[in-house]
Amino acid sequence: MIIPRKTSFISLPRISVIAGHTFTQLVRMKVFYFLIIFAVLIWALKQFVLGTFTGGDTASEQQLRLLKSTSYFAMNLFSIVMAISATALLIPKDIEDRTLYTILCKPVPRLDYLIGKLLGVLLLIFVSLIFMDLLLSVMLHYNTQSLIASEISLMGAGGNSEVLQERITTLNAHGLTNNIHYATLVIFFKAAVIASVALLISTFSTSTIFTLILTIIILLIGMIQADARELILKASERGETSIISKLSMFIVLVFPDFQLISVDDGVIDGKIVPKLTLLKITIVSFFYVALYTSLSWFTFRKKEF
Numbered sequence: 001m002i003i004p005r006k007t008s009f010i011s012l013p014r015i016s017v018i019a020g021h022t023f024t025q026l027v028r029m030k031v032f033y034f035l036i037i038f039a040v041l042i043w044a045l046k047q048f049v050l051g052t053f054t055g056g057d058t059a060s061e062q063q064l065r066l067l068k069s070t071s072y073f074a075m076n077l078f079s080i081v082m083a084i085s086a087t088a089l090l091i092p093k094d095i096e097d098r099t100l101y102t103i104l105c106k107p108v109p110r111l112d113y114l115i116g117k118l119l120g121v122l123l124l125i126f127v128s129l130i131f132m133d134l135l136l137s138v139m140l141h142y143n144t145q146s147l148i149a150s151e152i153s154l155m156g157a158g159g160n161s162e163v164l165q166e167r168i169t170t171l172n173a174h175g176l177t178n179n180i181h182y183a184t185l186v187i188f189f190k191a192a193v194i195a196s197v198a199l200l201i202s203t204f205s206t207s208t209i210f211t212l213i214l215t216i217i218i219l220l221i222g223m224i225q226a227d228a229r230e231l232i233l234k235a236s237e238r239g240e241t242s243i244i245s246k247l248s249m250f251i252v253l254v255f256p257d258f259q260l261i262s263v264d265d266g267v268i269d270g271k272i273v274p275k276l277t278l279l280k281i282t283i284v285s286f287f288y289v290a291l292y293t294s295l296s297w298f299t300f301r302k303k304e305f
Contacts (some may be wrong), residue, residue: 014108015116022120025093026086038074038132042067042139060147064174065268067143071136072183072264078132079125079191080219086121087198088211111297118199118293125191133184137176144175174270182278183267189285190261194219196292197256203300218255225257256288 094100103113151167198215205211261281263273 010109010115011112014112015119018103018108018113018116019119019123022090022117023123026120026124038071038078039135041074042071042135060151060171061174061270063147064140064143064171065270067139068136068174068180068264068268071132071139072187072268075129075132075184075187076190076264078128079187080194082125082128083121083191083195084198084212084215084219086124087118087195088202088208088215090117090121090199091202092208110301114199114203114293114296114300118195118289121195122188122192125195126188129184129188133181136184137180140176140180144171147171170270177272179263179267179271179273182273183264186261186263186278186281189281190258193256193258193261193285193288193292196289196296200292200296200299203296203303219258222256222258225255225259257284260284 091100094103100113104110148168148171151164151171194215197218198211201211201214202208205214261284263277263281267273
């Protein structure tokens with residue numbers, strides 16, 4: 001009698017191999033071309049836009065705000081597009097290439113397969129965001145120092161030293177600080193949640209287009225969570241239990257709140273990201289990723305191929 005070999009429920013070596021293969025698979029799709037576009041965008045912004053700001057105390061700050069807002073827009077766009085499209089295509093592509101059958105008959109537990117696929121996508125997004133964060137940091141440092149030198153030159157030796165020091169402090173607050181890196185990290189957390197949602201949908205969806213559309217809908221719903229909570233509070237204060245308030249409660253309980261996983265607006269305005277806020281975002285993001293990955297395994301574990 002042949003005794004089947006037992007496999008552990010979760011194996012880090014197996015997960016790392018699947019994640020590495022997924023990362024390589026995505027790199028071959030030439031997704032890093034977006035990084036070239038990002039670099040060209042930042043260079044064009046520096047060459048043709050930032051130089052048009054002239055005069056006034058706020059002009060210098062507006063240059064730094066524009067640089068950060070444009071960069072974070074590109075980061076968010078790239079991470080969201082990659083999180084949705086790459087994750088939605090992974091399982092259908094493995095089925096089409098018959099790679100999935102080879103992996104699952106090793107045997108490889110389906111939870112290991114799902115976690116490995118998700119980590120492969122997140123690794124690609126993480127590496128890409130590091131590159132963009134590095135480029136943004138260099139540009140911010142260069143522009144901040146250039147603007148400070150201009151302020152010193154304009155005020156001259158006889159200028160008010162207190163006013164000059166205040167301007168330098170303000171520009172440094174809008175320049176390169178740890179908050180820049182915190183905002184990039186939070187963008188990655190948001191992408192991780194979106195990717196886990198796309199992974200869940202792809203486990204029961206029979207169409208890649210359906211997965212993409214439904215994930216985008218959930219993303220949009222997650223962006224209005226604050227409005228849904230406000231409706232619930234107002235309805236509870238009035239003692240109402242209308243259909244709208246019940247629907248709002250359902251949205252709050254089921255869908256991820258992407259407004260909680262965002263700090264880039266504050267960083268663009270030069271605000272400091274409290275460590276407690278960053279810790280809360282980390283915990284919330286991990287909870288969402290763990291929840292949707294668990295649900296993915298629940299729907300995927302008995303699926304026939």
